[in-house]
Amino acid sequence: MKDNKLDKPKPIRKIPNKKITPKPPKFNFMWLYAVLIALFVGFAWFSGSTGGIPIDYKRFETQMLKPGDVDHLVAYKNGELVTAEVHIKKDSLKKPEYQDANKTQRSFSMSVDDPQYTFTYSSFEGLSQALLNAQKDVPDAQKVNIKYEQHESLLSSALVQFIVMIVIIVAVWLFIMRRMTGGGGAGPGGQIFNIGKSKATLFDKEAQVSVTFNDVAGLEEAKQEVMEIVDFLRNPKKYTNLGGKIPKGALLVGSPGTGKTLLAKAVAGEAQVPFFSLSGSDFVEMFVGVGASRVRDLFRQAKDKAPCIIFIDEIDAIGRARGKNNMVGGNDERENTLNQLLVEMDGFGTDSGIIILAATNRPDVLDSALLRPGRFDRQVSIDKPDLIGREQIFKVHLKPVKLAEGVDAKKLSAQTPGFAGAEIANVCNEAALIAARKNKEAVDMQDFQDAIDRVIGGLEKKNKIISPEEKRIVAYHEAGHAIAGWFLEHADPLVKVSIVPRGVAALGYAQYLPKEQFLYTTEQLEDGMCMTLGGRAAEEIVFGKISTGAQNDLERITKLAYAMVTIYGMNDKIGNISFNDAQGEYQFNKPYSEKTSQLIDEEVRNQINIIYERTKQLLTEKREGLEKLAAKLIEKEILFQSDLEEILGKRPFEHRTTYDEFVNGGEESNQEPIAQNLIHEGVSDHSGTFERNPEEKDAIGE
Numbered sequence: 024m025k026d027n028k029l030d031k032p033k034p035i036r037k038i039p040n041k042k043i044t045p046k047p048p049k050f051n052f053m054w055l056y057a058v059l060i061a062l063f064v065g066f067a068w069f070s071g072s073t074g075g076i077p078i079d080y081k082r083f084e085t086q087m088l089k090p091g092d093v094d095h096l097v098a099y100k101n102g103e104l105v106t107a108e109v110h111i112k113k114d115s116l117k118k119p120e121y122q123d124a125n126k127t128q129r130s131f132s133m134s135v136d137d138p139q140y141t142f143t144y145s146s147f148e149g150l151s152q153a154l155l156n157a158q159k160d161v162p163d164a165q166k167v168n169i170k171y172e173q174h175e176s177l178l179s180s181a182l183v184q185f186i187v188m189i190v191i192i193v194a195v196w197l198f199i200m201r202r203m204t205g206g207g208g209a210g211p212g213g214q215i216f217n218i219g220k221s222k223a224t225l226f227d228k229e230a231q232v233s234v235t236f237n238d239v240a241g242l243e244e245a246k247q248e249v250m251e252i253v254d255f256l257r258n259p260k261k262y263t264n265l266g267g268k269i270p271k272g273a274l275l276v277g278s279p280g281t282g283k284t285l286l287a288k289a290v291a292g293e294a295q296v297p298f299f300s301l302s303g304s305d306f307v308e309m310f311v312g313v314g315a316s317r318v319r320d321l322f323r324q325a326k327d328k329a330p331c332i333i334f335i336d337e338i339d340a341i342g343r344a345r346g347k348n349n350m351v352g353g354n355d356e357r358e359n360t361l362n363q364l365l366v367e368m369d370g371f372g373t374d375s376g377i378i379i380l381a382a383t384n385r386p387d388v389l390d391s392a393l394l395r396p397g398r399f400d401r402q403v404s405i406d407k408p409d410l411i412g413r414e415q416i417f418k419v420h421l422k423p424v425k426l427a428e429g430v431d432a433k434k435l436s437a438q439t440p441g442f443a444g445a446e447i448a449n450v451c452n453e454a455a456l457i458a459a460r461k462n463k464e465a466v467d468m469q470d471f472q473d474a475i476d477r478v479i480g481g482l483e484k485k486n487k488i489i490s491p492e493e494k495r496i497v498a499y500h501e502a503g504h505a506i507a508g509w510f511l512e513h514a515d516p517l518v519k520v521s522i523v524p525r526g527v528a529a530l531g532y533a534q535y536l537p538k539e540q541f542l543y544t545t546e547q548l549e550d551g552m553c554m555t556l557g558g559r560a561a562e563e564i565v566f567g568k569i570s571t572g573a574q575n576d577l578e579r580i581t582k583l584a585y586a587m588v589t590i591y592g593m594n595d596k597i598g599n600i601s602f603n604d605a606q607g608e609y610q611f612n613k614p615y616s617e618k619t620s621q622l623i624d625e626e627v628r629n630q631i632n633i634i635y636e637r638t639k640q641l642l643t644e645k646r647e648g649l650e651k652l653a654a655k656l657i658e659k660e661i662l663f664q665s666d667l668e669e670i671l672g673k674r675p676f677e678h679r680t681t682y683d684e685f686v687n688g689g690e691e692s693n694q695e696p697i698a699q700n701l702i703h704e705g706v707s708d709h710s711g712t713f714e715r716n717p718e719e720k721d722a723i724g725e
Contacts, residue, residue, distance in 0.1 A: 075108055075109065095170065105145070232298070234289050240418065245286060256269075274402045276384070277404065281407055281443045283405055299331065314359065329376030339383045341357055424451055424466055427463075438536075497522045497572065503562070504558050505667060506649050507638055508557070510645060513551070515538070517533060549634060553637055553641070558572065560638040565653075655670060
C-alpha cells in the first residue's frame with residue numbers, strides 16, 4: 024500500500040479556489056489574570072479609604088470634645104446635611120474608650136490622616152454655634168477649630184479613582200504586550216503567547232505574486248530545474264505513472280545578486296499551489312525551544328495545505344554544520360532548530376506533498392545531513408551570467424527605461440564581464456538617473472557607460488582637493504599600469520585609464536576588458552601580477568621613492584601569490600599540493616608544519632620579488648613611453664585605448680577580447696568599452712585643487 028498522497032489523483036487546480044474559514048481568536052487567560060489583579064487592588068483602594076466610625080453629636084461633645092481629645096474637625100456638605108470628620112489626638116487614641124477606632128484602623132489599614140469618627144448635623148451655622156456653646160469655658164488657645172471643605176461623596180470619589188486605576192493598568196498592559204511582540208502585528212506570531220508559531224508568509228489565490236518566469240532572465244538551466252518541480256505539482260500523474268517521486272527539496276546556490284530570491288518569487292507566481300515564504304533568521308529567537316516550535320508549526324500548516332511549497336531564504340542562518348568550531352553550549356538552540364528541520368524534511372513520520380526550496384550563498388557551511396538526497400535532492404547552481412545571459416538580463420531591465428537610438432543590450436553585456444543580475448539592474452537604474460540629471464529626453468549609450476563607471480568605480484569626486492605633486496604621482500602610477508599591461512602578452516587589454524578621483528580613496532584607476540575564461544595558466548597569472556605591480560614600480564623608477572597608493576595592488580598580488588603556492592600547486596618547492604580551506608576546518612590547526620609554513624612564506628616573497636624586478640625592467644626599457652603617457656594623463660586626465668595606440672603604437676600581441684568576438688566578430692573597434700577589472704589607487708594626503716577645461720570635460724562625457 025502506497026503512503027504517498029500525491030499518488031492519488033488529486034484536483035490540484037481546485038486547491039487555490041478553496042475558501043479558508045478564519046478561525047476565531049482564542050481566549051487569552053492573561054487578560055483574566057489582569058482583571059483579577061485590578062479588582063484586588065481596587066478592593067484594597069476602596070477599603071483603605073473608610074469615612075470613620077459613625078457616631079451621634081452627643082457622644083462627640085460629651086466623650087471627645089469636652090475631655091480635650093479632639094485635634095480638629097473637617098466639615099463638608101453631604102446632600103442636605105453636613106458631615107463632620109473627627110480627628111482624635113494621637114495620645115488620646117490610647118485611651119480605652121477609643122478601642123473601636125483602633126480596631127477599625129488595624130483591620131482596614133487606615134492612614135494617620137483619615138478621620139476616626141464622623142457625625143452629621145443639620146447645617147454649618149448650627150454646628151458652629153453648637154461648638155461655641157460647648158467650649159464657652161475653654162481658653163481660646165485650646166479651642167477646637169472647624170475647617171470647612173468642598174468634598175465629594177466617598178462613593179463617587181473612590182469610584183472615579185478606581186476607574187482611573189483600571190484605565191492605567193490596561194494601558195500599561197497593552198504597552199507591554201506591544202513592546203514584547205514588536206509592535207503588536209497581526210498573524211500567528213503577533214502575540215507573545217504565540218511566540219512559537221511560524222512567521223511564514225502564505226501566498227495563495229488571495230495573495231498572488233506577480234513575478235513569473237518571464238521576469239527571470241539568464242538562468243535557463245536553473246529555471247528548467249525549478250519549472251520541473253512546478254510542473255510536477257500541476258500534473259503529478261504524468262510522473263507518478265512512470266514510477267517517479269516528487270523531490271523533497273531543491274537548494275538554490277549562488278553568489279549574492281545572481282537571482283536566487285527572484286527565482287523563488289517566480290516559482291511562487293507560477294505554481295498554482297500554496298507557497299510559504301520565510302527566512303532562516305525567522306526561526307532564531309532568544310527563548311529556548313522557540314526555533315524548533317516554529318519549525319513544527321510551519322510544517323503543520325504546510326501539511327494542512329499540501330501539496331505546497333516552502334521557501335526558506337538564507338538557510339545558512341540555521342543550517343550551519345553542527346559541532347564545528349563552536350563553543351560548548353553556545354549554539355544548542357540553533358542545533359535544536361536544525362535537528363527539528365531535518366526530522367520534518369525526512370523523518371520517520373514525514374508526510375509527502377511538501378517541497379522545500381532554500382537559498383544560500385554559503386553552501387560550504389551547511390550541515391552534510393541537510394544536503395543529502397531525501398532532503399535537498401537537487402542543488403541548483405546559479406552562477407553569474409555569461410554574455411548571452413547578461414544580454415537577456417539587460418533586455419528585461421531595459422523594458423521600463425526610455426532608450427535613445429543606439430542603445431544595444433548586446434554591447435552592454437559585452438562591456439560588463441562578471442556582472443551579476445543585481446548589478447545589471449543597478450546599472451540600468453543609474454543610467455536613467457544620470458540622464459534625468461542631465462535633463463535628457465531619453466537614456467543614451469554614454470549614460471550607460473557613466474553608470475558602469477559609477478557602479479564599479481564609485482562616485483566621481485569633481486571637487487576633490489589634490490595637490491599638483493600628488494596628481495603627478497597618480498599619473499605616473501596609472502601610466503605604469505598601462506605600460507605594463509600594454510607590453511605583456513597575457514595581460515588583459517586596457518581600455519581606459521583615469522586619474523579622476525572616484526569613490527572614497529581612489530585617486531585613479533585603470534580598466535581592462537578581460538576575456539571570459541575559467542582556467543588560467545601560470546604565465547597568465549604572473550603577467551597579471553606584473554601589470555598590478557606596474558604602478559609601484561613606476562613610482563620607484565621615476566621618483567626614487569614609493570607612496571601609499573599601491574595598497575590595493577599589494578593586497579591583490581599577495582592574495583594571488585599565496586593562492587598559487589598553497590591552492591593551485593604552481594610552485595616547484597611546495598609541489599602539487601593544495602591546502603584549500605573551503606570548509607573552514609583549518610581555522611585553528613594548519614594541515615602543515617611550521618617548517619612548511621616558513622617555506623610557503625619564503626616562496627611567496629621570492630615570487631613577488633622576481634615579478635617586481637621583471638616589472639621594473641620592463642618599465643625601464645619603456646621609459647620614454649611612460650613619460651609620454653604620464654604627461655598626456657596630466658593633461659587630459661582620462662585616456663582611452665585609441666589614445667594609447669597613438670602614443671605607444673599598436674599592441675604587439677594579437678589578443679581578441681570577448682567584446683570583439685561577440686559584438687564585432689573579431690574586427691577592430693574604435694569604441695571605448697567599459698570593463699569591470701579596476702585597480703584602485705589611494706594616496707593619503709590631499710591638498711591643492713585642479714579643474715578640467717571644457718574640452719577635457721567633453722572627453723569624459725560630462
